[in-house]
Amino acid sequence: MAEVAFGKVAITFTVNGVERTVETYPMARLLDVLREELRLTGTKEGCGEGECGACSAFVDGKLVNTCLVPVIQARGATIETIEGLATGDELHAVQQAFIDAGGAQCGICTPGMVLATVALLREHPDPNEAQIREGLAGNLCRCTGYIKIFDSVATAARAIRAREDASGHGGGAA
Amino acid sequence: MGKYVGQSMPRKEGTDKVTGRSLYVDDIVLDGMIHGTTVRSAVPHGRITGIRFDPAIPWDEFVIVTAADVPGENVVTMLIADQPFLAHDVIRHPDEPVVLLAHPDKHLLAAAREHVHIDVDPLPTVFDIESSLQCNTLLFGADNVFKRFDMTKGDVDAAFARDDVVIVEGSYETGAQEQMYIEPMGMIAVAAPGQGVTVWGSLQCPYYVHKALKPLFGLPAEQVRVVQTVTGGGFGGKEEYPSILAGHAALLSWKAGGVPVKIIYDRAEDLACTTKRHPSRTRHRTAVTRDGELVAMDIDFVLDGGAYATLSAVVLSRGTIHACGPYRCPNARVVGRAVATNLPPHGAFRGFGAPQSIFALERHLDHVARAVGLPPEELRRRNLLNRGDTTATSQTIEEAIDLGAMLDDALNIAGWAEKKAAFAVHNADPANTTKKGMGLATFFHGSGFTGSGEVYLASVVGVEAGPGGHVTVLAASTEIGQGTNTIFSQIAADALRIPYELVEVAQPDTARVPDSGPTVASRTCMVVGRLVQDASEALVSTLRDATFLKAGDYTAEQFAGAVDAYLERFGTLRIYSKYKQPPGVVWDDKTYRGAAYAAFGWAAYVAEVEVDTLTYSAKVTDFVAVQDIGTLINPQLAAGQVEGGVAQAIGWAIYEGVDWREGHMANNQMTNYIIPTAADVPPIRVYFHSVPFSYGPSGAKGVGELPMDGPAPAILNAIEDAIGVSIRRAPALPEDIMEAVLAAAGPTTSEVNHG
Numbered sequence: 001m002a003e004v005a006f007g008k009v010a011i012t013f014t015v016n017g018v019e020r021t022v023e024t025y026p027m028a029r030l031l032d033v034l035r036e037e038l039r040l041t042g043t044k045e046g047c048g049e050g051e052c053g054a055c056s057a058f059v060d061g062k063l064v065n066t067c068l069v070p071v072i073q074a075r076g077a078t079i080e081t082i083e084g085l086a087t088g089d090e091l092h093a094v095q096q097a098f099i100d101a102g103g104a105q106c107g108i109c110t111p112g113m114v115l116a117t118v119a120l121l122r123e124h125p126d127p128n129e130a131q132i133r134e135g136l137a138g139n140l141c142r143c144t145g146y147i148k149i150f151d152s153v154a155t156a157a158r159a160i161r162a163r164e165d166a167s168g169h170g171g172g173a174a
Numbered sequence: 175m176g177k178y179v180g181q182s183m184p185r186k187e188g189t190d191k192v193t194g195r196s197l198y199v200d201d202i203v204l205d206g207m208i209h210g211t212t213v214r215s216a217v218p219h220g221r222i223t224g225i226r227f228d229p230a231i232p233w234d235e236f237v238i239v240t241a242a243d244v245p246g247e248n249v250v251t252m253l254i255a256d257q258p259f260l261a262h263d264v265i266r267h268p269d270e271p272v273v274l275l276a277h278p279d280k281h282l283l284a285a286a287r288e289h290v291h292i293d294v295d296p297l298p299t300v301f302d303i304e305s306s307l308q309c310n311t312l313l314f315g316a317d318n319v320f321k322r323f324d325m326t327k328g329d330v331d332a333a334f335a336r337d338d339v340v341i342v343e344g345s346y347e348t349g350a351q352e353q354m355y356i357e358p359m360g361m362i363a364v365a366a367p368g369q370g371v372t373v374w375g376s377l378q379c380p381y382y383v384h385k386a387l388k389p390l391f392g393l394p395a396e397q398v399r400v401v402q403t404v405t406g407g408g409f410g411g412k413e414e415y416p417s418i419l420a421g422h423a424a425l426l427s428w429k430a431g432g433v434p435v436k437i438i439y440d441r442a443e444d445l446a447c448t449t450k451r452h453p454s455r456t457r458h459r460t461a462v463t464r465d466g467e468l469v470a471m472d473i474d475f476v477l478d479g480g481a482y483a484t485l486s487a488v489v490l491s492r493g494t495i496h497a498c499g500p501y502r503c504p505n506a507r508v509v510g511r512a513v514a515t516n517l518p519p520h521g522a523f524r525g526f527g528a529p530q531s532i533f534a535l536e537r538h539l540d541h542v543a544r545a546v547g548l549p550p551e552e553l554r555r556r557n558l559l560n561r562g563d564t565t566a567t568s569q570t571i572e573e574a575i576d577l578g579a580m581l582d583d584a585l586n587i588a589g590w591a592e593k594k595a596a597f598a599v600h601n602a603d604p605a606n607t608t609k610k611g612m613g614l615a616t617f618f619h620g621s622g623f624t625g626s627g628e629v630y631l632a633s634v635v636g637v638e639a640g641p642g643g644h645v646t647v648l649a650a651s652t653e654i655g656q657g658t659n660t661i662f663s664q665i666a667a668d669a670l671r672i673p674y675e676l677v678e679v680a681q682p683d684t685a686r687v688p689d690s691g692p693t694v695a696s697r698t699c700m701v702v703g704r705l706v707q708d709a710s711e712a713l714v715s716t717l718r719d720a721t722f723l724k725a726g727d728y729t730a731e732q733f734a735g736a737v738d739a740y741l742e743r744f745g746t747l748r749i750y751s752k753y754k755q756p757p758g759v760v761w762d763d764k765t766y767r768g769a770a771y772a773a774f775g776w777a778a779y780v781a782e783v784e785v786d787t788l789t790y791s792a793k794v795t796d797f798v799a800v801q802d803i804g805t806l807i808n809p810q811l812a813a814g815q816v817e818g819g820v821a822q823a824i825g826w827a828i829y830e831g832v833d834w835r836e837g838h839m840a841n842n843q844m845t846n847y848i849i850p851t852a853a854d855v856p857p858i859r860v861y862f863h864s865v866p867f868s869y870g871p872s873g874a875k876g877v878g879e880l881p882m883d884g885p886a887p888a889i890l891n892a893i894e895d896a897i898g899v900s901i902r903r904a905p906a907l908p909e910d911i912m913e914a915v916l917a918a919a920g921p922t923t924s925e926v927n928h929g
Binding site for chain 2: 026037039040041042043044045046047048049051052054081082083085086091095096098099100101102104105106107108109110111114133135136137138139140141142143144145146147148149150
């Protein structure tokens with residue numbers, strides 16, 4: 001009820017390259033603002049306490065659990081959600097890899113898992129097994145046993161490196 | 175095999191899932207929709223004396239529903255009519271629903287929920303199997319037993335009286351397990367007098383929900399519609415509880431005059447109130463000859479059903495039938511009982527009773543092997559079923575079976591002999607505080623409903639052809655991650671001999687799809703998939719009979735032309751197929767004998783573990799899973815099922831413990847109910863021996879549940895191998911391992927061996 005007492009405020013941030021302003025309670029969860037105010041429902045809620053990673057999104061380039069972020073903290077931030085990852089109809093290499101390697105089953109953890117993979121590959125373009133396990137340990141999946149997700153990460157890493165080799169430049173373009 | 179069956183075709187709805195475009199129930203917003211919530215009992219057992227609404231809340235803004243508002247029968251009937259949608263007189267478990275509230279603002283709703291007080295006069299409570307069996311407090315009938323099965327084969331008492339057998343006894347337990355689908359339960363309903371009831375939600379069995387809603391509102395079938403939205407995992411957890419949740423959302427909407435109502439559980443509520451895997455206690459008494467021939471098994475198998483009967487009897491049935499495993503044993507007696515307690519009702523969870531009874535058997539067989547001085551693999555090898563042998567229900571195995579070769583494969587792949595030798599040396603060195611061990615399990619799992627179940631279900635599937643030769647599969651089988659959409663499309667495309675891309679699977683909607691039975695029991699591929707194949711073949715025959723399609727091969731264009739011609743002439747092309755029991759599959763419910771299942775999946779699993787003797791934590795370091803599930807429709811999806819099942823079973827074995835406090839799950843958060851993470855799973859190495867099943871689609875059997883059965887006993891066998899201490903209860907959490915080790919260091923209580 002405290003949220004009601006304090007009233008709503010206007011908060012502006014950039015989501016998937018577009019500047020957005022929302023009128024909301026300052027302590028509203030970024031997760032709810034994305035899902036309910038902006039109708040970006042690819043960001044999911046699995047636990048509401050930062051354990052499962054289904055609500056992962058990038059805030060200023062850092063992957064966070066949006067269920068733990070009061071929206072006031074995102075004022076002026078640059079936010080990237082799963083909806084902003086593909087380029088038009090062309091899937092991001094990580095998304096394609098999750099299809100090809102069977103990394104998605106029920107799909108509810110998939111947006112968060114895909115973004116966690118993007119974050120992992122930005123840091124480790126050629127990750128070893130320990131880095132993959134560590135990089136995904138904050139995202140829970142109950143369907144796959146993670147094995148095909150590990151395969152998806154490796155597939156994506158190869159695809160991104162191959163593309164960069166072909167285009168003649170390296171660096172963290174993932 | 176055809177063009178698509180046998181290939182790892184990409185998941186049909188894969189693009190929607192990786193882009194976040196898939197709409198799960200909480201992603202759907204209807205015009206004017208308000209939110210619903212549930213007020214639940216705080217006590218485990220008692221008589222309701224009053225419901226008080228705190229005047230601090232403006233209740234006139236809320237929709238309020240109690241049992242008094244139910245227009246029809248306030249009971250959901252899985253097998254017997256005992257569980258109310260809303261408790262009205264007696265509370266039988268903690269977190270039982272009593273009052274429903276709805277309001278446009280879900281924040282106000284959450285706050286208001288705290289201001290409804292349910293007054294209860296407490297009644298005596300029962301929280302575990304032994305207390306229930308003692309009957310000091312009666313919760314159900316004359317003996318607290320929801321259901322009892324007696325299964326017998328041969329002459330058990332005569333076998334135990336033989337003078338050439340060793341008798342080995344043991345008692346084993348398993349704890350509750352939470353399905354922990356990552357998408358919590360949710361439902362949207364639009365319901366009003368005169369307009370009927372429609373619900374959309376996260377569920378496995380549309381027609382179960384349909385069946386539950388009709389009497390709740392006193393409506394005929396055609397005025398109730400159930401639609402499955404994209405579902406974020408089920409594992410059995412969304413088999414029966416969605417009927418209750420759908421009823422709740424619909425009752426609120428009905429009271430509100432047709433305003434759409436959405437109820438989404440948060441994780442804490444989902445964990446506290448929805449069904450879990452039944453806790454179990456199994457006592458084994460086994461007669462075995464000195465050269466390891468199993469002569470008789472006497473098994474007392476008990477499940478904790480919780481506060482209501484739900485479908486415990488069926489879970490018990492499967493557990494009872496699987497209790498003797500895939501072994502040749504001429505004499506067997508299994509008594510299975512499901513008993514009442516004041517815990518929330520336990521329910522369906524992948525494996526459905528079989529993991530519990532197989533856990534006990536496969537742990538016990540290691541002790542039997544030791545009693546006769548045989549290695550565990552050798553005892554099993556000497557008793558595995560072969561073609562022509564009979565199971566404990568006296569079912570003769572007619573299909574080919576390759577379990578001995580699978581066991582050998584699993585041992586070789588895992589490096590069993592070499593590692594056992596190396597670990598013995600490693601463990602003998604006191605400087606090594608981490609002890610290593612290997613364990614195995616051989617097991618089976620029946621595909622499809624038990625006994626006459628599939629005959630009673632009489633499932634139906636439709637296949638409809640539209641303009642341009644686009645074909646839609648009409649089935650109530652739900653996609654819950656396991657790949658229903660994909661395998662049905664593969665099976666249909668091959669049977670129709672058209673491109674995979676031309677086939678789609680309709681969203682399960684009782685207004686559109688026939689009742690193809692529930693999405694449970696490893697039946698979707700084998701039973702319903704076969705109906706997809708049959709209906710597709712019948713559709714081709716229809717086009718040929720109508721002479722729009724010539725004999726022999728045809729192209730996609732010719733198929734499309736034939737469909738278009740048919741539609742122009744007759745309007746609709748929709749073919750249904752109905753389940754037919756394979757010949758020779760005969761079951762007697764009275765004697766509990768006969769063909770329990772048309773087909774079995776078979777498996778041999780090997781686990782390698784490390785146990786840290788300082789922290790007492792166990793870790794699975796390698797896992798080999800060899801199985802026969804018949805022909806693989808989609809190898810990638812099949813392997814994904816096995817990997818996911820093994821990981822879930824690893825959780826049950828060493829991580830996932832429900833902390834019951836007066837019947838309430840105290841650790842109802844992901845923070846303290848621990849499921850395996852990416853950092854916890856071992857390499858899971860999956861191998862298939864594919865022995866085609868004559869009556870499955872292209873020879874396929876079921877896969878979903880099998881991988882849940884074997885890992886827990888294999889892992890606890892491996893833990894015993896590592897530390898030399900027998901742990902007879904799953905999960906083996908660090909505190910359990912510590913207790914067992916400390917107890918073993920003191921006065922010992924090992925199994926009783928009679929010579």
